Amino acid sequence: MGEAVAVSQRPVDESQVRAIAAQIGERDRRMVAVAGAPTWEGPERLETDAGTVRVLAAPSTLAVRAALVAHRAAGDHELLVVVTDRDERELGEEVVAELWDHRVVRPYGWEACKRLFRAEMLDGQLADDRWLVDLLVDHAPPRGYPPVAKGVLDADTAWRAFCRHGLGLRVDRPSTLDLLRWAEAGEGTKTLGRLSDDDRARVIDRLVRETDPGALPILRLAADGRGPRAVGLGLLAGVLWSPEAVGEAAATARGRFTERQEVLQGPDPERRARGWARAAEALARERLADADPNVPALLADVEHQLDQLGASALVGVSDLLPGALAARLATVGTAITETLDGHGTVEAALRALGRVQAHVRADEDPQAARATHAVRLAARAQGPATSSEAADLADAARRWIDDGAWVDEARAAIAEGATVPELASALSALLARIDAEREPEDRAFAAQLADWSRVEPLGAQGLLPIERVLDDVVAPLAAQRPTLVLVVDGLDHPTAHRLLGDIEREGWAAQEPADAPWPAVVSALPSITYASRASLLSGRLVAGEQNVERDNFAAHAALRKAGGEPRLFHKRDLKPEEGRLGEEVRDAITDVSRRVVGVVVNGVDDHLDKGGQLQLVEGLHGVRPLAWLLQAAAEAGRVVVVTSDHGHIRARRTKTRVTDGGGERWRPATSEPNDDEVAVAGPRVLRGEGEVVLPATDAIRYTPADKLGYHGGATPQEVLCPLAVFAPASAELDGYAHVAVTQPPWWWDVRPDAAARSEPDVEAAAPAAPAPAAPAPPSTDPDGGLRLFDDEETASAEPQETSGEAEAAGAAARGGVAGQPAWVTELLASPLLAEQRARAGRAALSDDDLAAFLAVLARHGDVATAGVLQRETGVKGVRLRSKLQALRRTLSVDAYDVVRVDTDGTVRLNRQLLAEQFQLEQA
Structure with a gap:
C-alpha cells in the first residue's frame, strides 16, 4: 500500500x-x-x-x-x-x-479553517476545493496562519498558505525552478509523501497549472522519492529533446529514456522535457557561478547517461556539458579550415563560433577565446584586400594601428594553440598565413623607419616623436584640467586594446582631437626603456635611468607653466605589495593644485622578464596599481593620459643570433645588416654612437635570455606606442571630442546569426552534397567595411522601396513601428512584461530603451559587443552598463536569463527562450 x-x-x-x-x-x-x-x-x-x-x-x-x-x-x-x-x-x-x-x-472543514486564519468568512470558491480546506486544517502550523485582511479567506490566499506551510515551499508563488530546488533538497518527497493519493494528485495538478508542463516530471520524481535526481535527469532530457537532437539515434534514445523514467509518459512529452530542462539548466548555471564542487560530478554523470542511452553524439547540443565545448570547438576548427580552403563560408564559421560562445564555460576556456580570434582572422581573410604599399612611415603606422595591431592581438592568441585537434590544425594554418603576410610588411616598415630617422622628424604629418608627447599633448591638457600621465612600460598596441577598453567601461570617456585622430607615437631608437622612456619623460631625446626621468619631468618648462611642480613616481613609490596605493602618490594625485602628476607602471615589462611561466597581463585589473591610480584620478577630476615608452614582440618564434654587444633586439653597426635587419642612424638613435642595426622581423633576438617577449627592434609592435586620453564622463575638453574605442570592421563582425540560436543542423542529417563552388565575397557596407550578414529588416527589401513612407508602411504591415521588428512590438504589449516592470520598479527599462537595444541585437544575430551597442544606441560608459543590467532584469523571468551580459560587455539574447517566456508568436 x-x-x-x-x-x-x-x-x-x-x-x-x-x-x-x-x-x-x-x-x-x-x-x-x-x-x-x-x-x-x-x-x-x-x-x-x-x-x-x-x-x-x-x-x-x-x-x-x-x-x-x-x-x-x-x-x-x-x-x-x-x-x-x-x-x-x-x-x-x-x-x-x-x-x-x-x-x-x-x-474540521470550514469552521476550523476560519479559526486558523482568524477569518469571519471563506471565499465561496473554496466550496469546490474542500480538499484544500481539509489540507489547510491538517497541516496548519501550531499557532495558525497569518490573519487574513478584512476577515475574508479567499481561494488564492488559501492556496498560497498551503504552498508555504503545507508543502514547505519558501515562496508563495513557486516557479518551476523553485519546485526543482524543493524537490532536489528532499523536501518535496517529505511533504508530498504525507498526502493521500487523491490529494497528492490534486496538489501536483495545481502546481503544474500554475507553472508549466516541465513541473510535472519534477513533482513526479519528488513524489517517488527521487527528487535529488531531478536536476541531472532534467539536463539529460534537455539534450534528448533539444531541437538539434534529430535522427533515428536521438529518437531511440528518447524512447529508452521515457521507458526508464516514466515521469515523462503522457501527452506532449516534448513540452514537459523542455520546461524541465530549462529549470535544470538554470539551477546548474547558478551553482556553476557559485563554484559548487558537486556540479562537475553531476555533469559527468549526465554525459555517462547519454553514453548509456547510445546518444553520446548528442553531447554537443548542451550549453553545460564539458564534452559539448570540445565538440563545438572541433566544429569551429573544421569550419575555419574549410573557409581557408575555399570550400566553406565565414557565415558557417560564425554560426559554429556562436555555439561555442553559448557554452557556460566559454568565457573561462582559453581555447574558446582563441577560436574567436581565429574566426576574426578568417573573416578578415575573406574581406577586401589592400594591395597597395604604404606611401610613407606615417601611412604604414596608421595602417598597422588601425588593422595590423588587431591582427597581432589575434595572432598572439592563436599562437597558444589548442588541444582539440580540429581547432589546433586550423590555428596552425591561420598562423602560417598571417606570418607570411606580416613579414614583408614589417620589413617595409623598418625600411621607412630608417629613412624617416635620418633627420630630426618634427614636422612629419601623422607622426608624433615620443619626446614631443609632453609638449604637444600633456601640457595643453594640463592648462585645461589637472592631468595624470600613466606610462605603462612596454605596453604595445595589441596589449593596450583590452586595457583601454576596460578603462572606458569604468566610466571614463575616451577623447581625441576634434580635427584629426591621434598621430602615431614613435619611440626613440633603439626602442628600449633606457632611451625611449627617458626621452618621453624628459621632453627631449636623452638616455638615462629613473633619476634622469624624475629630474627632467619636474623641470619641464611647459608642464611647470600649467601650474604647480610636476611630480613623477616610479614602481617603488606605488607600494602595491601593501595592497594599496602609496600615500605620497595618492596625496599628489588628489592635490589639484599640482596640475601634472606622472606615474610609471611596470606591469608589462616586468612580465616579459618572467620567462615562460607567466602570460602577459591583460586588462585593467591585471596590474593592480592601475585601478587605484584611476580611482584617485577620478576623485580629483583629473584627465588621464595613457601611453608607453615602447612596445614589444612575443617570443613565439625568435631565434638567437650571436653578436658582440648590444641588447635583446639591437646590435652595434659593426657589420652590414642581413636581409632581416635594418641599419638605422640619426638623431633619434641614442645607443651605438648614433648608429645601430635593428631586426626588421620578429624572428630573431641577440641575447640567449629566455623571456616571454623582447623589445628594441624596428617592427611596428616595438616602435609604435599607444596614446589615449580619458576624461571624467561629465568633463568637456576644448578642442577634443568623445570617441569610442574602435575596432576594424572584421573584428566587430564576429557575431553568430540567428541560425546559431539552437536550430537543428539539418545539413548533418542530409546526404552528402558535392563540394560547393568558391563563395562569392561578402557584401560591404557603404564605408567599405566588411558586412557578413544583411540586417533582418532589409535583407529581403525591394531595392526601389527606399522612401521613409515605404519603410513606415512596411513596418505597419508587420504590426510594428518603422525599423522595429514585429516581435519587439509584440513584446512591448505583453502583460507579462508589464508584470516584470512592476517588479523591477525604478530599475525597469523604458519602452524606447528596450526597443532600441533589442533592435540592435536583432540586426547583429542576437549578439552584440559593447562597442556595437555604444555606436548604435548612443549610450556609453557607466550608463550603458547600467542599462544592460536593467535589460537583463526586465527580461529575465523566474531567474531564467533571457539576456546574458558577459564580463567584456558583450550582450547575448536567447530569442527562443524570450518567445517561450513571453509567449511571442513572431520572435
Whole structure:
C-alpha cells in the first residue's frame, strides 16, 4: 500500500460527530472513519437527529479492523464512528471499501479553517476545493496562519498558505525552478509523501497549472522519492529533446529514456522535457557561478547517461556539458579550415563560433577565446584586400594601428594553440598565413623607419616623436584640467586594446582631437626603456635611468607653466605589495593644485622578464596599481593620459643570433645588416654612437635570455606606442571630442546569426552534397567595411522601396513601428512584461530603451559587443552598463536569463527562450 500518510492529531469533539451524522443521514448505517487523535472523551453513544451514533477510538489499523468485524457481526443498525489517526493506505482496500464514502473523513472543514486564519468568512470558491480546506486544517502550523485582511479567506490566499506551510515551499508563488530546488533538497518527497493519493494528485495538478508542463516530471520524481535526481535527469532530457537532437539515434534514445523514467509518459512529452530542462539548466548555471564542487560530478554523470542511452553524439547540443565545448570547438576548427580552403563560408564559421560562445564555460576556456580570434582572422581573410604599399612611415603606422595591431592581438592568441585537434590544425594554418603576410610588411616598415630617422622628424604629418608627447599633448591638457600621465612600460598596441577598453567601461570617456585622430607615437631608437622612456619623460631625446626621468619631468618648462611642480613616481613609490596605493602618490594625485602628476607602471615589462611561466597581463585589473591610480584620478577630476615608452614582440618564434654587444633586439653597426635587419642612424638613435642595426622581423633576438617577449627592434609592435586620453564622463575638453574605442570592421563582425540560436543542423542529417563552388565575397557596407550578414529588416527589401513612407508602411504591415521588428512590438504589449516592470520598479527599462537595444541585437544575430551597442544606441560608459543590467532584469523571468551580459560587455539574447517566456508568436 505504500508509505503511511500522516493524519491530523487534532481531537474530534461531539459537535463534529453530530455534523458528520447529519451529513450521512439515517439510511446509511455503515461505519465511518473520522481522522483525528485516536481518543474519545465523550459518551459511547450519542442521540442525534439522524439516530443513535456509537463512537469509539481506534489507535491502530488492527483496532479499526476489529471494530469493523464486530460491527458487521452484530448486525447493528447504529452508525459506528471510529476516530483514528490511520490513513486509507494503512487501512487497506478491503477496509476502505466498507467505510462510508470509501475514505477517512476529515471533520474540521470550514469552521476550523476560519479559526486558523482568524477569518469571519471563506471565499465561496473554496466550496469546490474542500480538499484544500481539509489540507489547510491538517497541516496548519501550531499557532495558525497569518490573519487574513478584512476577515475574508479567499481561494488564492488559501492556496498560497498551503504552498508555504503545507508543502514547505519558501515562496508563495513557486516557479518551476523553485519546485526543482524543493524537490532536489528532499523536501518535496517529505511533504508530498504525507498526502493521500487523491490529494497528492490534486496538489501536483495545481502546481503544474500554475507553472508549466516541465513541473510535472519534477513533482513526479519528488513524489517517488527521487527528487535529488531531478536536476541531472532534467539536463539529460534537455539534450534528448533539444531541437538539434534529430535522427533515428536521438529518437531511440528518447524512447529508452521515457521507458526508464516514466515521469515523462503522457501527452506532449516534448513540452514537459523542455520546461524541465530549462529549470535544470538554470539551477546548474547558478551553482556553476557559485563554484559548487558537486556540479562537475553531476555533469559527468549526465554525459555517462547519454553514453548509456547510445546518444553520446548528442553531447554537443548542451550549453553545460564539458564534452559539448570540445565538440563545438572541433566544429569551429573544421569550419575555419574549410573557409581557408575555399570550400566553406565565414557565415558557417560564425554560426559554429556562436555555439561555442553559448557554452557556460566559454568565457573561462582559453581555447574558446582563441577560436574567436581565429574566426576574426578568417573573416578578415575573406574581406577586401589592400594591395597597395604604404606611401610613407606615417601611412604604414596608421595602417598597422588601425588593422595590423588587431591582427597581432589575434595572432598572439592563436599562437597558444589548442588541444582539440580540429581547432589546433586550423590555428596552425591561420598562423602560417598571417606570418607570411606580416613579414614583408614589417620589413617595409623598418625600411621607412630608417629613412624617416635620418633627420630630426618634427614636422612629419601623422607622426608624433615620443619626446614631443609632453609638449604637444600633456601640457595643453594640463592648462585645461589637472592631468595624470600613466606610462605603462612596454605596453604595445595589441596589449593596450583590452586595457583601454576596460578603462572606458569604468566610466571614463575616451577623447581625441576634434580635427584629426591621434598621430602615431614613435619611440626613440633603439626602442628600449633606457632611451625611449627617458626621452618621453624628459621632453627631449636623452638616455638615462629613473633619476634622469624624475629630474627632467619636474623641470619641464611647459608642464611647470600649467601650474604647480610636476611630480613623477616610479614602481617603488606605488607600494602595491601593501595592497594599496602609496600615500605620497595618492596625496599628489588628489592635490589639484599640482596640475601634472606622472606615474610609471611596470606591469608589462616586468612580465616579459618572467620567462615562460607567466602570460602577459591583460586588462585593467591585471596590474593592480592601475585601478587605484584611476580611482584617485577620478576623485580629483583629473584627465588621464595613457601611453608607453615602447612596445614589444612575443617570443613565439625568435631565434638567437650571436653578436658582440648590444641588447635583446639591437646590435652595434659593426657589420652590414642581413636581409632581416635594418641599419638605422640619426638623431633619434641614442645607443651605438648614433648608429645601430635593428631586426626588421620578429624572428630573431641577440641575447640567449629566455623571456616571454623582447623589445628594441624596428617592427611596428616595438616602435609604435599607444596614446589615449580619458576624461571624467561629465568633463568637456576644448578642442577634443568623445570617441569610442574602435575596432576594424572584421573584428566587430564576429557575431553568430540567428541560425546559431539552437536550430537543428539539418545539413548533418542530409546526404552528402558535392563540394560547393568558391563563395562569392561578402557584401560591404557603404564605408567599405566588411558586412557578413544583411540586417533582418532589409535583407529581403525591394531595392526601389527606399522612401521613409515605404519603410513606415512596411513596418505597419508587420504590426510594428518603422525599423522595429514585429516581435519587439509584440513584446512591448505583453502583460507579462508589464508584470516584470512592476517588479523591477525604478530599475525597469523604458519602452524606447528596450526597443532600441533589442533592435540592435536583432540586426547583429542576437549578439552584440559593447562597442556595437555604444555606436548604435548612443549610450556609453557607466550608463550603458547600467542599462544592460536593467535589460537583463526586465527580461529575465523566474531567474531564467533571457539576456546574458558577459564580463567584456558583450550582450547575448536567447530569442527562443524570450518567445517561450513571453509567449511571442513572431520572435
